[in-house]
Amino acid sequence: MQDHLHIIIVGAGLSGLATAISCAQTGHTVEVIEQAQELAEVGAGLQVTPNASRLFKHWGLPDSIWHSVVEPKTLTVHRYTGAVLAHDDTFDTHIRARYVAPFVDVHRVDLQQALYARATDLGVRIHLSERLKTLEESPAMVTTESGNQYRGDLIVAADGLWSRCRECLVGRKDDPLPTGDLAYRVVLEVDQIADPKLRAWVQNPQVHFWVGPGAHVVSYSMRRGDMINIVLLVPDNLPPGVSRQQGSVEEMRALFTGWDPVLTQFLSYVDKVDKWKLMHHAEMDTWINDSSTLVFVGDACHPMLPYLAQGANSSLEDGAVLGGLLGHLKSKSQLPQILRLYESLRKSRGEAIARETFKQRHDFHMPDGPEQVKRDEVFLSQLGAEIRGAFPSRWTCPEVQPWLYGYDAVKEVEDAVARNPGIFVTSNL
Template sequence: MVPDKARLHIIIVGAGLSGIAAAISAALSGHFVEVIEQAPELAEVGAGLQVTPNASRLLQYWGLPEFVWEAAAEPKKLTVHRYSGQVLAHDASFAENIRASYNAPFVDMHRGDLQKALYMRARDLGVAFHLGERIESIDFESTTVCSMKGHSFSGDLIIAADGLWSKCRDAFVGRKDEPVPTGDLAYRIVLTADQITDPELRSLVQNPEVHFWIGPGAHAVGYSMRGGKMYNIVLLVPDTLPAGVSKQVGSVKEMRELFVDWDPILNKLLNYVNDVDKWKLMHHGEMARWVNEKSNLVFIGDSCHPMLPYLAQGANSSLEDGAVLGLLLGYMNDKAQLGRILRLYETLRKSRGEAIVRETFKQRDDFHMCDGEEQQKRDQVFLSQLGKKIKGAFPSRWTCPVVQPWLYGYDAVKEVEDAIAQNPDILIDPTH
């Protein structure tokens, strides 16, 4: 816990995963935290999340309510199929291997369950939440955020956690900075086990595994949630939404036609879908800085490094950001150190966040290959190691021995401890 003279009043804009993670981490470090959120309530929105060990260890570290683990599903196996259904890669001991390698689980859960658990923990730590407050302006001179309701929130530091369409980012760059299309869109589907009457498919839901189907210009992923009582499917396909439209009600018929030649198992699952939305996948270019010159604004999560879902690292990386920032703020012994702490945060997180973004595009390229010579070479790499211990670079980063340790082995707590040990001058009072 920081001493009183170092205790910050922190204003966090956004109560998504990154914002509440930062709130928890900063509150545990002894700071006073207020979170401003435009939604009138933290409703159960969104669909499934794959929480990988780099983030699940943080959920353990923060001591979240037990229900979040009960609401999760730990996939025992992971399989990559060619779109025809042919198995290209299969890890029959996925859960066991993950725990042995990273001392933390890989779990699948509903975003609403995770957000609720984070919110409850933050409230327990004394974090104040202001819901239904849409941001109108930000004054960096007085470190004040003003809402459209006419309310003002002032403090020592503003944490921008307001996502892809960040008002904080607009204020920082001095203009509207809208995200740009990636050329893909996502169909997000949630089915309950009760909906599914086919015995084979029910077994698929009730015995958690992760399945990928990869094909020309598209791929699908399916996994269980809520202890095998719910199934999440995400379909990544070419973007057909009009310019300027980020979400639209989709046609179930159109969606099914896109996958008509794919694995019968996937098609059987899609036959249970009654309605679906289309989400345009957007991204931003890299920001030059994540901290402003006055050192009273810092960016985290999708506001500075929005991630596409190809590696499921958007949520996980956002939790890392919040953890690292809050932990670093816990080493302060004077408010005058804030600028150096924020610059260290930027040094630690910016390169990793942007590297993950680049890796997601590489995974899309490997999963979305059109049929042809390059695809055949890819499949040969897959099949040459099927049933064996994988060695070297691998087209699926989910079990790649090169990429997986870098993604899943990241320990935010150790990262901060090591950084402070290597930069002891950061803790020297700059006024002396």
């Protein structure tokens, strides 16, 4: 590499830290500004699918991440009553055989801390308690509310759903839009669970879905089977303008009256819960500004419903592809073309996944009736058999799963560089 960039990343979430690692690995100078005072335990669980878990080794993440994850052995879809609609008894084996990388469940903060440790090990400077105030595009400069200024060659907008960078690009306030759903997020320690059968359920890692009229639930173990994450997806009843608030445990339980006794028994142990409004954005016209000094990654440009667990995973993909391409930069004059190549590789995929999440919501939230009966017939016709053709659960659908899980960001970069040699040639003149 003949030239290197000074890169300013706005946001130390998963997309920001992934981009920081990927760019620092290839020799660029990276600074990250983050408005939070500390990287605390915000959020709950994440399902890291092979398209993202394969990057852990590539980035050299610390061993701590592997000590904190669990690899679910089975995946089951239930009707809300508890009846089994789909079941993969060797899910972990199938995933590794197909994708040469595992499907793992992890607490968000464990992954964030592993990314943070690797980024700082690579020399990335991370500035906490720094909230973006203004952004100048030419030359690239970020000014924070504390009055500090950060100048660089490129600004990466990794500031999530409520992106201030997005507002700077489009020139107006651009709040996310409600999807009509909200999530109750529940985390239970195994010690909170008295019933021995339910404790064994948590300690023997597995993924379960319950699908019902207008709602569905997903549960999975975390932290070596010491904890279970339960997410309950229901119609949104939060007031306009409220994105998160403490929920009523009684209200939550009432919504699932008559559901599988296993699920309702888990809910009986819950003593507090938060409600999160699920939001999205219209697709952006471009992820790059006119002067090629600002580029977007993650939820700042393609927020999505959590119904395929791809929000975090696709954000890690973004960071890997952007950093990988910038690793081939030989002259700063190549930056505009490299950013356009990044956008061409990532924008259509990110937006297609976001659209697919709404399709999964449709198939998991069907009201009881003829369409639901037909859906269940498709499920049950392949129970215990190798699944073929379109399938209502994209988690094991042979058409959708390979598209999601088979993606290799590192190979994507290598292939793109090979297809576009002219972008990466530097002139001797």
